Amino acid sequence: MAESEDRSLWAAAARAEEAAALGEIGAAGEPDASTHDAGDGRPQGIEGSDLPGPFPVGAYALRLREGLRQRPRVQLFGEVVNFRDGGRAKVYFELRDAGGALPCSAWRDDWEALRLGPGSVGDGARVVVGGGPDYYPGSATSSPAFTFLVRTLRVAGEGDLLAQLDRLRKLLDAEGLFAPQKRLPRPSLPRTIGVVCGRGGKARDDILAGLRRRGWAGRLIWAHAPVQDRHAAPRIGAALRELAALPEVEVVVVARGGGSLADLFAFCDETLCRTVAMLRVPVVASIGHHTDRTLLDDVAAVSCSTPTHAAEAAVPLHCGEARAALSGAAERLRGEGRRAVVDRARALAVMTRAPAEHVARHRRTLHQQVRELRASARRRAAEEQALGARRLLVVARKADAAVLEHQRGADAIREAAGGLRRAGPAGVERRSRDLERLALALAAHDPERTLERGYALVEGPGGELVTGAAAARAAGRVRLRFHDGRVAVRVAAQRGRRPPLTDDGQQTLALDDLPTSPLRTTRKPAPPTTRPGPAPAPAPAEEKGP
Amino acid sequence: MTDEERTYEQAAARIEAIIRRLDSGETGLRETLDLVREGRELVEFCASELEAVGRGLEELELDALIARLEGPNT
Numbered sequence: 001m002a003e004s005e006d007r008s009l010w011a012a013a014a015r016a017e018e019a020a021a022l023g024e025i026g027a028a029g030e031p032d033a034s035t036h037d038a039g040d041g042r043p044q045g046i047e048g049s050d051l052p053g054p055f056p057v058g059a060y061a062l063r064l065r066e067g068l069r070q071r072p073r074v075q076l077f078g079e080v081v082n083f084r085d086g087g088r089a090k091v092y093f094e095l096r097d098a099g100g101a102l103p104c105s106a107w108r109d110d111w112e113a114l115r116l117g118p119g120s121v122g123d124g125a126r127v128v129v130g131g132g133p134d135y136y137p138g139s140a141t142s143s144p145a146f147t148f149l150v151r152t153l154r155v156a157g158e159g160d161l162l163a164q165l166d167r168l169r170k171l172l173d174a175e176g177l178f179a180p181q182k183r184l185p186r187p188s189l190p191r192t193i194g195v196v197c198g199r200g201g202k203a204r205d206d207i208l209a210g211l212r213r214r215g216w217a218g219r220l221i222w223a224h225a226p227v228q229d230r231h232a233a234p235r236i237g238a239a240l241r242e243l244a245a246l247p248e249v250e251v252v253v254v255a256r257g258g259g260s261l262a263d264l265f266a267f268c269d270e271t272l273c274r275t276v277a278m279l280r281v282p283v284v285a286s287i288g289h290h291t292d293r294t295l296l297d298d299v300a301a302v303s304c305s306t307p308t309h310a311a312e313a314a315v316p317l318h319c320g321e322a323r324a325a326l327s328g329a330a331e332r333l334r335g336e337g338r339r340a341v342v343d344r345a346r347a348l349a350v351m352t353r354a355p356a357e358h359v360a361r362h363r364r365t366l367h368q369q370v371r372e373l374r375a376s377a378r379r380r381a382a383e384e385q386a387l388g389a390r391r392l393l394v395v396a397r398k399a400d401a402a403v404l405e406h407q408r409g410a411d412a413i414r415e416a417a418g419g420l421r422r423a424g425p426a427g428v429e430r431r432s433r434d435l436e437r438l439a440l441a442l443a444a445h446d447p448e449r450t451l452e453r454g455y456a457l458v459e460g461p462g463g464e465l466v467t468g469a470a471a472a473r474a475a476g477r478v479r480l481r482f483h484d485g486r487v488a489v490r491v492a493a494q495r496g497r498r499p500p501l502t503d504d505g506q507q508t509l510a511l512d513d514l515p516t517s518p519l520r521t522t523r524k525p526a527p528p529t530t531r532p533g534p535a536p537a538p539a540p541a542e543e544k545g546p
Numbered sequence: 547m548t549d550e551e552r553t554y555e556q557a558a559a560r561i562e563a564i565i566r567r568l569d570s571g572e573t574g575l576r577e578t579l580d581l582v583r584e585g586r587e588l589v590e591f592c593a594s595e596l597e598a599v600g601r602g603l604e605e606l607e608l609d610a611l612i613a614r615l616e617g618p619n620t
Binding site: 185187188189190191194208211215216217218219220221222223224239242243246315317319322323325326329330332333334336337340341344 | 553554555558561562564565568573575578579581582585586589592593595596598599600601602603604605606607608609611612
C-alpha cells in the first residue's frame with residue numbers, strides 16, 4: 001500500500017518536473033521543438049511517440065535536481081555501511097536496512113558542526129539522519145550522482161548488523177563449528193602453504209615478510225579472490241576448497257588487510273564459515289586489524305592480528321633455530337656414540353691392566369710387610385735380649401746367693417759330719433746289742449720253733465686256724481701244718497675203722513682216735529704235699545710263721 | 547615408521563627423548579648404540595625436512611596449478 005502510494009508520488013513528481021522543464025524550455029522560445037528538425041543540432045523526436053522532447057540532458061538534470069531539492073525534508077533511520085571520511089569536502093556512507101538503502105553524504109561543514117565523537121559513527125552504527133534528496137547533475141567530464149544530503153545526524157545505537165553477527169556467532173558456536181579446526185594437527189614445518197588473499201594487496205607482502213622471518217622457503221600456492229564485495233565469500237570458499245583438495249597443501253592462510261566492518265563482512269558469511277569448519281587442513285586467519293573479529297577468525301584454527309603473524313603461525317618452527325638445534329642434537333648424538341664406545345674401551349683397558357697392577361700392589365704390600373716384620377723382629381730381639389740380660393743378671397745374682405747358700409750348707413754338713421764322726425762308733429755298738437737281744441726275744445715267740453719241736457697247726461680249708469675238735473668236725477677237711485710242710489686230712493667220725501685213702505693219696509683221720517694233746521702227725525705213705533707247688537724245702541726257708 | 551608417516555615434530559620430540567635418555571646415564575652399550583643409530587636417522591629425516599623448506603621460495607598460482615592439473619584430461 002505504502003509502496004504504491006510512493007510510486008504514484010514519484011510518478012506525479014516526474015510529470016510535474018517534465019512539465020516544468022517543458023514550460024521552461026518552451027519559454028526559451030522553442031514551443032514546437034518536436035516538429036522542428038535539428039537545424040541547431042537538436043535531433044528529431046521518436047516517430048510515433050507522444051512524449052514531449054527531446055530535451056538536452058543537462059537541462060533535464062538540472063531540472064531534476066531542482067525537483068529533488070523541492071521535496072520535503074525528512075528524517076530517516078538505518079545502519080551506516082561503507083562509511084568514507086576521506087578528508088574531502090563531503091563524507092559519504094550508505095544507510096541501509098533490510099528493505100533497501102540510500103547513498104548518503106554530508107558537507108564537511110555540516111558534519112563537523114554535528115560534533116560527533118571520533119569513531120562514534122562508523123560501519124554498523126545505527127543512526128537517524130535528517131535531510132533530503134539531492135542530485136549532482138554531473139557534466140561532460142564527470143558522472144552524476146544521487147545522494148541523500150544529510151544535514152543532521154544522531155547516533156541511535158549499535159546496528160542490527162552487529163546484532164545479526166552476534167546471533168550467527170552464537171549459532172555456529174552452539175553447533176560446535178568453532179572446534180573442528182582447532183582439533184586439527186598443525187605441522188610445525190609445512191612444505192606447502194596455501195594462501196587466500198586479494199590480488200595485489202598489502203597482505204601478500206606481509207605474508208612473505210612473515211615467512212622470511214621464519215626462514216621458511218618452501219612452496220606457496222596463491223589463491224587470489226575478491227575480499228570485500230558480495231562475490232567475495234563464495235569465491236573465498238571455493239578457493240579454500242580447492243586448496244584443501246591439493247594433497248600437498250598442509251596449511252592455508254586467509255589474509256586481508258584492515259577495513260570497515262562492511263568491508264570485512266564477507267568473512268562473516270555463514271556458508272564460508274561452515275566450509276572452513278569442515279576443511280581437512282588447518283586455516284590460519286588474519287582478517288582486518290586486531291580490533292576486528294570476524295566469524296572466520298572464530299572458526300579458523302588460529303586467528304592472528306596481522307598477515308605477518310599469520311604466516312609465522314602457519315610455520316610455528318623457526319627454521320634457522322631448528323637447523324641450529326638439529327646440528328646440536330646431531331653433535332650430541334655423535335658424542336654420545338663415540339663416548340659410549342671409547343669410555344668402555346678405556347674401562348676394558350683398565351681392566352686388562354688390573355691383574356698386573358693387583359699383583360704389583362700385593363707385591364708392594366708384601367715387601368712392606370716383610371720390612372715391618374724384620375723391623376718388628378729386630379725390635380723384639382732387642383727387647384728379648386734386654387729381658388735376657390735382666391734375667392741373666394737375676395740368675396747370676398741368684399747363683400751367687402745359691403753358691404753362698406751351698407757353701408753354708410756344706411759348712412753345716414761338714415760340721416754335722418764331724419759331729420757324726422765323733423758320735424758314730426759308740427752308737428753302733430749299742431744299737432747292735434739291742435738288736436741282738438730283740439732277735440732272741442722274738443725267736444723265742446716264733447711258732448715255727450714250736451713246730452720244729454714236733455707240734456702241728458690245724459688249718460681249715462680256707463687256711464684259717466682250727467683251734468677245736470668241734471670246729472675240725474664241722475670243717476670235715478683240714479690241713480695239718482708241720483715245720484716242713486702241710487698235710488691234708490679228712491675228719492672221720494667212726495671209731496675203729498681205718499681211714500681210707502683220699503683221692504690224692506692222703507689218709508683220713510678219725511679225730512676221735514687222736515689224742516687231744518699233744519698233736520701228733522701220722523706218717524705219710526705218699527708224697528707229702530697235698531697240692532702242687534714248690535718242692536718241700538727246709539721248713540724255715542719254705543714257710544715261715546710270722 | 548616410514549618417512550611418509552613421520553612428521554617433523556614427532557621426529558624432533560623423539561630426538562629430544564633420546565638425548566634425555568642418553569643423558570640419564572642409565573643406558574647400556576647396546577641400548578646407547580641403538581639410540582644413537584635411531585637418533586641419527588631422525589636427524590637425517592629432520593635435516594631433509596628443513597632442506598625441503600630451505601631450497602628457495604617457490605610460488606604457484608592456484609588457478610594455473612589447477613589448469614595444469616586438469617590439462618591432460620581436457
